[in-house]
Amino acid sequence: MRTSIATVCLSGTLDEKLVAARDAGFDGVEIFEPDLVASSDSPEQIRTRAEELGLSLDLYQPFRDFEGVGPDLLEQNLRRAASKFALMNRLGIETMLLCSNVATARSGDEQLAAAQLRELGDLAERFGVRVAYEALAWGRFVDGYEQAARIVRLADHANIGLCLDSFHILSKGHNPEAIETIPAEKIFFVQVADAPLLSMDVLSWSRHHRLFPGEGGFGLGAFMAHLVRTGYDGPVSLEIFNDTFRQAEPGATAIEARRSLRWLEHEASTFLGASGGRAARMSVTELPGVRPASEVAYVELRTEALEDMRELLGQLGFQSQGRHRTKSVELWSQGGARIVLGRPRTDAPQPTVAGIGLSVPDPGTALRRAIELFANEVPREQDAGDEPLVGVRAPDGSEVFFGAATRTQPPWVHEFGDPVAGGTPLIERVDHLNLAQPWQHFDAGVLFLHSVLDLQTQPSTDVAAPVGLVRSQVLRSADGIVRIALNLVPSGERGEAILPQHIAFAASDVLSLARSARERGFRPLDIPANYFDDLQARHAMDPLLLDELRELNVMYDRDESGEFLHFYTPPIGTVFLEVLERRGGYEGYGALNAPVRLAAQYHQRRHAESSA
Amino acid sequence: MRTSIATVCLSGTLDEKLVAARDAGFDGVEIFEPDLVASSDSPEQIRTRAEELGLSLDLYQPFRDFEGVGPDLLEQNLRRAASKFALMNRLGIETMLLCSNVATARSGDEQLAAAQLRELGDLAERFGVRVAYEALAWGRFVDGYEQAARIVRLADHANIGLCLDSFHILSKGHNPEAIETIPAEKIFFVQVADAPLLSMDVLSWSRHHRLFPGEGGFGLGAFMAHLVRTGYDGPVSLEIFNDTFRQAEPGATAIEARRSLRWLEHEASTFLGASGGRAARMSVTELPGVRPASEVAYVELRTEALEDMRELLGQLGFQSQGRHRTKSVELWSQGGARIVLGRPRTDAPQPTVAGIGLSVPDPGTALRRAIELFANEVPREQDAGDEPLVGVRAPDGSEVFFGAATRTQPPWVHEFGDPVAGGTPLIERVDHLNLAQPWQHFDAGVLFLHSVLDLQTQPSTDVAAPVGLVRSQVLRSADGIVRIALNLVPSGERGEAILPQHIAFAASDVLSLARSARERGFRPLDIPANYFDDLQARHAMDPLLLDELRELNVMYDRDESGEFLHFYTPPIGTVFLEVLERRGGYEGYGALNAPVRLAAQYHQRRHAESSA
Incomplete structure (x- = not known):
């Protein structure tokens, strides 16, 4: 599949955009006219520069408001087109994008539009270029691709x-199936974009909310499969604009873009299935398949507050397994939950939740898939005798490691000395991670987890915090073993008040655990009395249970399928822990409780500040 | 008019919200349930606290999903309501907001809904409270106020x-006129919110985009006039949520909120007009009227780069009038354009464009109006013999001063010594100011200019910069004498690359000015050759004019009514200057050229960085 990206997707000068596209391995770019107009390089210099970088210039775009006009305007429009065709000759670009008329069309007569396009075709022929006509979703008369295809057929x-x-x-909700009825030689160009499923005017949706494939809710696998079946084998290009990418660093955006196309190719091949599409000339290959992780083998925590974290883990019933035999990290475990604990590394900045280890059937395949998706491999510092683990870096700087799934505990556990015998573990495993993402990396984080780990995105929710809304997006494996919530934290001056990361552990009996932790000196996050009064009002609560929740600061939720009990630790640095119990088939995360928890954390911080 | 504000409008803890509302002079607040639930204060403590602060607790909100349900759910709902009524008794709140059912209603039968509300009324009566039923725009069966009014009448x-x-x-586009048919005693509560005119699903619009009255596009003056005519005299309360206010500092938001209600009261009185509304019991008084400014008397610039700015002003043909006789500022003038220039003040942080002076028919009235709108007065450092000027501070920290309009130049000019005789001035006056606003202050800035200076908001536009979108909103007087563009600059890590402030001067002959400035050593912002090629393609340009534009780096625009020629200076610190010429009736700002100018500035900065 030949890959391309429109320069409008990337921020910076035109030259910065070209370099970012080259560095991410794109085959070509679309030149977005305003980027050319604003460039201090001449068309010839841009052409030479692209050649140096090994990039083809696939498209000049956009040309607007051409067809369906009166004779006077047609003449002006042909003059405009001629000067752009001459410019394309200077750039060495063969194809121009023509958007369906938004502003000046006076008629929706398809014969008229076709006749005018035929005139444009004659002019294009003289310059040795061609015109790709696109139905904008908000075109004045032409707003569907089947209509555009009819006009192109008529133009002949x-x-x-x-x-x-x-x-x-x-x-527009148009069915992409009819793409298969279009002759491949009439498809001059293809642009792909994803988007969240919003209900708003399509122009604003397009201008502000486009996303790279795999980050939104469109059925792009099917779209691509229809395209491949036509026999089209030209570039598949990204034309994405949203308020985030416009500001983000172009190098990182280009990598994200390239990942999205590799994922899309995989999706297309899945949709094509065994039949393959006999007309197919475009090669779309699947990614190495990943089989689901059998467990979260460990979470790596890096904090300066080692002593506080040790005390907290001890209070929650974790056992120290001791230090690694060669590295300065230590292992704490309880049931199937393991925390690798160390001080922040000095060589590379990392979030506090610095890494996650997954036990998978075939770590080598998992790594190959990640690398095909343009993830950077992170070699484990491997000492003699250490178990091999392989890993990659996520967009937020954290690491994902893959180890071989075994029936017992992971073999690398022995590198920390012999397991200490302890009491009956009440904590069973890591339930989920909750990771704050800087706004620049949120969608990239979703794409990374979705494509590399094959986690499925759940509907996102907004949580009201005392100082802003937090957008929360869960990605999970079908069996619920791996669950990661990415949170988009407000970037405002007071946004830092929201604690950014937490690890949630699943317990078999959260009330017993809370009680025994308290006996070991633990103080949970204080939940206001009003919350428990409100619980009583909302649910007909068992009064004994309500008293116990209130006493232990345990929050509660309930849905048709079960119950959810959970408590929080105070923060240690920028991380805190949660212990939860799922009763029955409850699959949520206590979203109704999140604003209360955020307010309690905010209150605690303000209190600490004012008494400091 | 009794004023109230919902605690959801303000960020922070409940106590921080109450203090902010009190400080801004509100009469009361609505308690938003999640704020209560998350508070560590008991209902009794909150009641006492509000009494201490002199705030009435006007409403408990929201209660949801009550009416139109089956018998089992009705019983549960009455139990829920009873516990909330008991809570309201503890808080001393008389009125509860009930939103029309969104989730659980099974029937739209108005008789059924009315019968169930009647049961709720019986229950409320026992607690000595009352229920204000509101039709949510996205209610399952009840989504219009006339429908809600019918149900309330039936409930009787x-x-x-x-x-x-x-x-x-x-x-919803519902006509508010029928409000006048509702008996005043049946209107238990009124909430006002403005919003930009967006086309999106009404729930997202409501959750993320509400604005304070005067900041959006709703016809709130008419709405209020209908309300006043019913005889309603209860609280008029603000219930606004948007992604900005949720993060902003609550004290500033509360002042903005209070200003919006004062403006709204004025609007209502204007709409009521002489007829007044005979049933009116609510007092709504007009603001002191302002008559339009006759000129922008001066712009005050504060910069460390005094020497560079002096050189630039000289190149553009400004004459130095010398230093103020007692203050360390100097005056530069040309035609009717005056720049008061000085170093940044150390006592209070100010933007580079630190102030603007307006000549108005009656400065005292202008000041009174501003103060009634909760603007803070800024006393001029008044030395013996100085002309009196009065002023207030805008939300971004800049100052607006009012001086008496005269036939000749403002009398304070003589405080700078005698005018220097110069050549023929090509610059005639200040055309407009272009002021970047931090995201926290953008809407507040719009409201300030709209209400205090009675400037009218124009449709806002988005301008693509190399590192993000800039939202630009012009406010202007009807005669075009005062024009201020507020720009919402992206807050991202690279957003600072956009130059934040500029002053545009109107010239009688911009080409001559550009030429003579060049002779004085001026170098304009360099505009790329591609831009002029594109101009040629877009307009059939006179080749001689095009050559001159190209030679002098003057940009060009044209519309049905005229032409626009303008050039930019390089930045000095965070400010730059523009000189423009309007030919014919052109009233715009060259919006099409803005992305090219922003890119040229970005390019120049990157170039300077890389050669540094």
């Missing part, structure tokens, strides 16, 4: 074809 | 009335 000119853009097709 | 219970919320009414 070798230099006039179509541009298909997944956004314009799927945002 | 003294303890059941209505809550009217301008957002739910105006977002």
Whole structure:
């Protein structure tokens, strides 16, 4: 599959955009006209620069408001087109994008539009270029791809074809199936974009909320499968604009973009299935398959407050397994939950939740898949005799390691000395991680987990914090073994008040655990009395249970399938812990309780500040 | 008019919210349930605290999903309501907001809903409280205020009335006129919110985009006038949530909120007009009227780079009038454009464009209006013999001063010594200011200029910068004498690359000015050759004019009514200057050129960085 990206997707100068596209391994770019107009390089210099970088210039875009106009305007429009065709000759670009008329069309007569496109085709022929006509979702008369295809067929000119853009097709709810009826030679160009499923005017949706494939809710696998079946084998290009990418560093955005296309290729091949599509000329290959992780083998925590964290883990019933025989990290465990604990590393900045280890059937395949998805491998510091683990870095700087699944505990555990015998573990395993993402990395984080770990995205929720809304997006494996919530934290001056990361452990009996932790000196996050009064009002609570929750600061939720009990530790640095118990089939995360918890944390911080 | 504000409008703990509301002079607050639930204070403590602060607790909100349900659920709902009524008794709150059922209603039968509300009314009566029923715009069966009013009439219970919320009414496009048919005693509560005119699902619009009155596009003056005519004289309360206020500092938000209600009261009185509304019991008084400014008397610039700015002003043909006789500022002038120039003040942080002076018919009245709108007065450092000027501080920290309009130049000019005779001035006056606003202050800035200076908001535009979108909102006087563009600059890590402030001067002949400035050593911002090629493609340009534009780096725009020529200076610190010429009736700002200018500035900065 030939990959391309529109320069509008990336921030910076045109040259910065070209370099970022090259560095991420794109085959070509679309030149977005305003980027050219604003560039201090001449068209010839840009052409030479792209050649040096090994990038093809696949498309000049956009040309607007051409067809369906009166004779006077047609003449002006042809003059405009001629000057752009001359410019394309200077750039060495063969294809121009023509958007369906938004502003100046006076008629929706398809014969008229076709006749005018035929004139444009004659002009294009003289310059040796061609025109890809695209139905904008908000076109004045032409807003569907089947309509655009009809007009192109009527125009019947070798230099006039179509541009298909997944956004314009799927945002209108149009069925992409009819793509298969379009002759491949009439598809001059293809743009792909994803988007969250929003209900708003399609122009604002397009301008502010496009996403890279795999980050939104569009059915892009099916779209691509239809395209491949036509026999199209031109570039598949990204045209994404949203308020985040416009500001983000172009190098990172280009990698994210490239990952999204590799994922999309995989999705297409899955959709094509065994039948393959006999007309297919575009090669779309699957990613190495990952089989689900059998457990979260460990979570790595890096904090300066080692002593406080040790005390807290001890209070919660974790046992220290001792230090690693060669590295300065220590292992704490309880049941199947393991924390690798150390001080922050000095060589590379990492979040406090610095890494996660997954036990998978075939670590080598998992790594190969990640690398095919443009993840950077992180070699484990491997000492003699250490178990081999392989890993990659996530967009937020944390690490994901893969180890071989075994029937007993992971073999690397023995590198920390012999397990200490302890009481009956009440904590059974890591239930989920909750990781704050800087706004620049939120969608990239979703794509990374979705594509590399094959986790499924759940509907996102907004949680009201005392100082802003937190957008929370859970990704999980089908069996619920791996669950990661990514949180988009407000970037405002007071956004830092929201504690950014936490680890939630699943316990068999959270009330017993809370009680025994208290006997070991633990003080949970204080939950206000009003919360428990409100619980009583909302649910007909068993008064004995309510008293116990209140006494132990344990929060509660309930749905049709079960119950949820959970408590929080105070923060240690920028991380805190949660212990939870799922009763029956409860699969949520206590979303109704999150604002109360955030307010309690905010209150505690303000209290600590004012008494400091 | 009794004023109130929902605690959800303000960030922080409940106590921080109450203090902010008191400090801004509100009469009361609505208690938003999640704020109570998350508070560590008991209901009795909150009641006492509000009494101490002199705030009435006007409403408990929201109660949800009550009416239109089956018998089992009705019983549960009455139990829920009883526990909330008991809580309201503890808080001393008389009125509860009931939102129309979104989730659990099984029937839209108005008789059924009314019968169930009547049962709720009986229960409320026993607790000595009352219920204000509100039609949510996205209610399952009840989504209009006229429908809610019918149900309340059918319920026919003294303890059941209505809550009217301008957002739910105006977002649906419902005509507010029928408000006048509702008996005043059935209107238990009124909430007002403004919003930008967006086309999106009404729930997201409501959750993320509400604005204080005067900041959006709703016709709130008419809404209020209808309300006043009913004879309602209860609280008028703000219930606003948007992603900005949730993060902003609560004290500043509360002042902005209070200003919006004062403006709204004025609007209502204007709409009521002489007729007054005979039933009116609510007092709504007009603001002191302002008459339009006759000129921008001066702009005050505070910069460390005094020498560079002096050189630049000289190159543009400004004459130095010398230093102020007692203060360390100097005056530069040309035609009717005056710059008061000095170093940054050390006593209070100010933007580089630190102030603006307006010549108005009656400075005292202008000041009184501003103060009635909760603006803070800034006393001019008044030395013996100085002309009196009065002023206030804008939300971004800059100052607005009012001086008496005269036929000649402002009398304070003589405090700078005698005017220097110069050549023929090509610059005639200040055309507009372009002021970047931090995201926390953007809407507040709009409200300030709109209400205090009576400037009218123009449709906002988005401008693509190399590192993010800039939202630009022009406010102007009807005669075009005062024009201020507020820009919402992206807050991202790279957002600072956008130059934040500029002053635009109107010239009689911008080409001559550019030429003579060049002779004085001026170098304008360099505009790329591609831009002029594109101009040629877009407009059939006179080749001689195009050559001159290109030579002098002057940008160009055209619309049906005229032409626009303008050039930019390089930045000096965080400010730059623009000189423009309007030909014919052109009233715009060259929006199409803004991305090219922003890119050229970005390019220049990157170039300077890389050669540094």
